[in-house]
Amino acid sequence: MNLQRIFCIGKNYADHVAELAPLGHLPDGDCVVFMKPASCVVPSGAPIRLPRGRGEVHHEAELVVRLGAGARITHVTLGLDLTLRELQTRLKNKGAPWELAKAFDHAAPLGDWREYRGEDLQGLEFTCHVNGQLRQHGRTRDMLYPVARQLEILSQTWDLGNGDAIFTGTPKGVGPLNPGDHVVLGSALTGRCEWRCE
Numbered sequence: 001m002n003l004q005r006i007f008c009i010g011k012n013y014a015d016h017v018a019e020l021a022p023l024g025h026l027p028d029g030d031c032v033v034f035m036k037p038a039s040c041v042v043p044s045g046a047p048i049r050l051p052r053g054r055g056e057v058h059h060e061a062e063l064v065v066r067l068g069a070g071a072r073i074t075h076v077t078l079g080l081d082l083t084l085r086e087l088q089t090r091l092k093n094k095g096a097p098w099e100l101a102k103a104f105d106h107a108a109p110l111g112d113w114r115e116y117r118g119e120d121l122q123g124l125e126f127t128c129h130v131n132g133q134l135r136q137h138g139r140t141r142d143m144l145y146p147v148a149r150q151l152e153i154l155s156q157t158w159d160l161g162n163g164d165a166i167f168t169g170t171p172k173g174v175g176p177l178n179p180g181d182h183v184v185l186g187s188a189l190t191g192r193c194e195w196r197c198e
Helices: 014-023 085-093 147-155
Strands: 005-010 032-036 041-043 057-059 061-067 073-080 108-110 125-130 133-139 164-167 175-177 182-187 191-196
Touching: 061 125, 061 133, 073 182, 073 191, 108 191, 147 164
Parallel strands: 005 164, 041 108
Antiparallel strands: 005 032, 057 175, 061 073, 061 164, 073 108, 125 133, 125 182, 182 191
C-alpha cells in the first residue's frame, strides 16, 4: 500500500517528554507535528541503513494508523520514528525545523498493515525489543493526545484522506541503535515486525 503523506506526532507521552527534558526538550502544553517523506519507509524484514558519522540514531516505537477516504482509519501497524538525537537537540534549541534529524533515508521503518476493525486504539499495549532486551513498553491509554484528537488537530490544516499515515507518538525508553542490532516491535493487535540494522 503506497503512502501519500506521513504525519508524526511528538511530545504525546508525558514519560517520554520527561526523559528528554535534560536535553532541553521541555513540555510546553502542545503536541508537535512534523512530516516524513514516504521514501523513509523500510518494510518489516528489510535492513535499516543507519546514518554514519552523524551521532546517535535513536529508536522511537509508535502505533501507526493509516487513513482512507474521509480521514477514516482503515489499517494499523507499529513503526519506528528514527531520530538523530544530537542533531534534533541542536535544531530544536535554535528553533529550526527537525527534518534533518527526522526525515533522513530509512527514518520510518514500518510493520505490515493490519485491517482496523474498530478496536479500541487507546487500549493497546506494544513493545520494542533490541537484541532481545525490552527497551520500550507503551500503553496508548497514556497518550496526552488520543488518536481521535490527533485527527482533529491535523484536520485543522490538512484535508486528510486515502494514503495518509500517522505516527502517533512514543513512550519512554528511547535509545541508540547500532549496526548489527535486531529490533522487534509487537502488540496483540498488530502482531510482530522486525528489522536488522546495518
